[in-house]
Amino acid sequence: MPERNPLDPEQGPIAPGGGYGAGMDLAASDADTLEYPESHGQEPGGPAGKPRSLWSDAWRDLRRNPVFIISVLIILFLVFISLWPGTIATQDPLQANLQKAQAGPEAGHPFGFDQQGRDVYTRVVYGARASVTVGVCATLGVVLLGSVLGGLAGFFGGWWDAILSRISDVFFGIPVVLGGLVFLSVVTNSTVWPVVGFMVLLGWPQIARIARGSVITARQNDYVQAARALGAGNSRMLLRHIAPNAVAPVIVVGTIALGTYIALEATLSYLGVGLKPPTVSWGIDISDASNQIRNAPHMLLWPAGALSLTVLAFIMLGDAVRDALDPKLR
Amino acid sequence: MGRYVIRRLLQMIPVFIGSTFLIFFMVYALGDPVAALFGDRAPDPATAAQIRNDLHLNDPLWKQYLIYMKNIFTGDFGTAFNGESVTSLMGSAFPVTIRLTIVAILFEIVIGISLGVLTGMRRGKPDDTGVLLLTLIVISVPTFVTGYVLQYLFGVQWGWVSPSVSPEAPFNELILPGLVLALVSLAYVTRLTRTSIAENTRADYLRTAVAKGLPRHRIIIRHLLRNSLIPVVTFIGTDVGFLMGGAIVTERIFNIHGVGYQLYQGILRNNAPTVVGFVTILVLVFLIANLLVDLLYAVLDPRIRYA
Numbered sequence: 001m002p003e004r005n006p007l008d009p010e011q012g013p014i015a016p017g018g019g020y021g022a023g024m025d026l027a028a029s030d031a032d033t034l035e036y037p038e039s040h041g042q043e044p045g046g047p048a049g050k051p052r053s054l055w056s057d058a059w060r061d062l063r064r065n066p067v068f069i070i071s072v073l074i075i076l077f078l079v080f081i082s083l084w085p086g087t088i089a090t091q092d093p094l095q096a097n098l099q100k101a102q103a104g105p106e107a108g109h110p111f112g113f114d115q116q117g118r119d120v121y122t123r124v125v126y127g128a129r130a131s132v133t134v135g136v137c138a139t140l141g142v143v144l145l146g147s148v149l150g151g152l153a154g155f156f157g158g159w160w161d162a163i164l165s166r167i168s169d170v171f172f173g174i175p176v177v178l179g180g181l182v183f184l185s186v187v188t189n190s191t192v193w194p195v196v197g198f199m200v201l202l203g204w205p206q207i208a209r210i211a212r213g214s215v216i217t218a219r220q221n222d223y224v225q226a227a228r229a230l231g232a233g234n235s236r237m238l239l240r241h242i243a244p245n246a247v248a249p250v251i252v253v254g255t256i257a258l259g260t261y262i263a264l265e266a267t268l269s270y271l272g273v274g275l276k277p278p279t280v281s282w283g284i285d286i287s288d289a290s291n292q293i294r295n296a297p298h299m300l301l302w303p304a305g306a307l308s309l310t311v312l313a314f315i316m317l318g319d320a321v322r323d324a325l326d327p328k329l330r
Numbered sequence: 331m332g333r334y335v336i337r338r339l340l341q342m343i344p345v346f347i348g349s350t351f352l353i354f355f356m357v358y359a360l361g362d363p364v365a366a367l368f369g370d371r372a373p374d375p376a377t378a379a380q381i382r383n384d385l386h387l388n389d390p391l392w393k394q395y396l397i398y399m400k401n402i403f404t405g406d407f408g409t410a411f412n413g414e415s416v417t418s419l420m421g422s423a424f425p426v427t428i429r430l431t432i433v434a435i436l437f438e439i440v441i442g443i444s445l446g447v448l449t450g451m452r453r454g455k456p457d458d459t460g461v462l463l464l465t466l467i468v469i470s471v472p473t474f475v476t477g478y479v480l481q482y483l484f485g486v487q488w489g490w491v492s493p494s495v496s497p498e499a500p501f502n503e504l505i506l507p508g509l510v511l512a513l514v515s516l517a518y519v520t521r522l523t524r525t526s527i528a529e530n531t532r533a534d535y536l537r538t539a540v541a542k543g544l545p546r547h548r549i550i551i552r553h554l555l556r557n558s559l560i561p562v563v564t565f566i567g568t569d570v571g572f573l574m575g576g577a578i579v580t581e582r583i584f585n586i587h588g589v590g591y592q593l594y595q596g597i598l599r600n601n602a603p604t605v606v607g608f609v610t611i612l613v614l615v616f617l618i619a620n621l622l623v624d625l626l627y628a629v630l631d632p633r634i635r636y637a
Contacts, residue, residue: 166341166344166345166348167348169341169344169345169348170344170345170348170349170352171349173345173346173348173349173613173616173617174349174352174353174609174613175571175572175575175609175612175616176575177575177578177579178575178578178593178609178612179353181578181593181594181597182353182356182357182597182605182609183356185597186356259470263470263472266472266474267472267473267474267579270472270474270579271578271579271582271594286474286475287474290474290478290583293478293482294482294486297482300475300478300479304471304472304475304479307472307475308467308470308471308472308475309470311469311470311471311472312466312467312470315466315469315470316466319466
């Protein structure tokens with residue numbers, strides 16, 4: 001299940017140490033290679049232009065990558081329909097017509113009807129909102145919390161680092177779906193926020209490890225030592241010198257994680273502890289349809305297809321961004 | 331090595347206490363277990379008070395946790411909602427889930443590694459791109475969707491396998507559920523092997539082996555595979571813990587009476603001993619699997635030495 005570790009294993013071996021050495025080695029090796037294009041960005045013998053930074057280099061790569069373009073188009077479309085679902089689906093996702101229960105497609109209802117006789121097409125369109133909201137909010141929360149905590153731990157080290165590493169181990173030890181079942185079965189609130197909160201609670205250690213590792217690598221760079229020698233304060237060093245050079249691995253893992261959070265939300269909703277009706281969610285619809293797959297497979301296939309396409313788009317985006325930011329594979 | 335193992339084992343203690351306490355606390359917040367015991371009927375107040383007393387429910391939470399842990403270490407995991415002891419539930423559930431996990435791991439090893447080797451050596455060719463795209467799709471489709479679709483196709487439509495698993499869950503009935511459980515990890519294993527192989531085909535030692543004129547199969551097996559599979563082996567090792575904890579969805583689809591099924595029942599019925607007991611064991615499995623993987627890593631790659 002994608003909820004396992006959004007951390008793409010291609011980034012490196014599951015490093016030894018399980019605890020701390022782990023994330024560090026991994027992110028460190030990333031950060032090492034990340035500096036590569038900065039020094040070699042200028043094409044030798046080419047027109048003497050401005051040396052390209054890692055970011056402009058990556059952007060050049062991305063613009064030419066069809067995978068990136070396709071995934072961005074899908075994501076833009078998803079964001080659009082989650083903001084204004086009414087533009088392409090004029091019906092009410094909650095309006096039920098029991099006479100039409102499980103009926104197949106007909107004029108004006110291209111995807112047919114579900115168990116309660118609601119229009120599947122409208123529900124698929126409206127379902128995007130819950131998924132995108134959960135994915136974006138959970139990722140923002142995880143990245144903010146994780147990179148602040150992990151970054152500070154990497155920068156200051158000492159007891160704060162030690163305590164944080166043990167706390168993140170505790171959260172790593174809890175299997176995600178299981179934790180979701182236990183934590184969220186208490187909740188009766190039907191909005192997306194408990195689900196988002198749970199994902200942030202269990203997700204931050206992953207980003208924290210990566211942020212910690214890349215901050216430790218960045219901290220050892222000569223220019224950071226130079227800034228320190230020139231009398232820069234902690235906050236200036238962190239914000240001006242370390243953060244810009246440590247953020248790339250966090251962005252890569254965050255993008256891939258976004259897709260997996262969407263899949264996780266659907267899984268939790270499928271198990272009955274994620275989002276709850278009347279919120280329109282693909283996970284709930286798939287769960288409802290799963291009992292009827294023999295009679296009316298269309299009720300399951302459309303929301304499942306939409307969900308898979310969404311997750312695919314974010315994972316492809318993450319893949320493309322990683323390829324662009326990691327020159328090792330060129 | 332010995333000192334490293336001891337340090338790691340010591341580090342496990344706070345993690346173990348932390349995770350189990352967290353779960354204990356959450357299950358405690360689930361609601362009144364005594365009321366859940368009586369279902370829809372209102373319990374007799376005196377009986378309820380008696381049960382409450384027997385279960386130490388009047389004590390503060392930390393004390394309940396200590397009592398629970400003391401019982402666990404004497405082998406008493408408490409009683410499940412149906413009056414069976416949690417230990418006997420575990421005795422019937424864990425073998426099933428372990429069999430399921432074994433099937434899943436076998437799929438990962440056989441299919442994942444072969445596909446990874448094939449694509450890694452043909453990097454950039456059409457079949458490589460095809461497999462890569464396929465892994466992306468497999469990763470994107472959630473387990474419960476693949477589960478239902480494959481169950482429908484193989485079990486109902488074509489009738490190749492039985493769509494649900496009998497309570498004894500022998501290996502031959504677990505093939506399809508094992509595949510469903512393995513699919514996402516299988517895709518990760520393929521990608522990981524592919525990257526690793528592709529990196530190592532450009533390594534100096536491989537060029538040397540080719541220059542020495544060694545036969546191709548020997549180069550691939552002794553030189554390329556041996557070095558490329560180290561990260562894969564460690565990934566599969568950590569995956570054991572994830573698969574056992576993540577089998578809830580698969581077990582629900584195929585009606586397998588394993589760990590996930592019992593846990594789900596325990597949560598539905600607010601039964602703290604079942605939930606905490608199973609989670610405690612799963613957390614232990616996860617922690618030990620991680621430790622073994624780290625040790626294995628040092629065995630496979632002599633460059634890594636733990637002091």
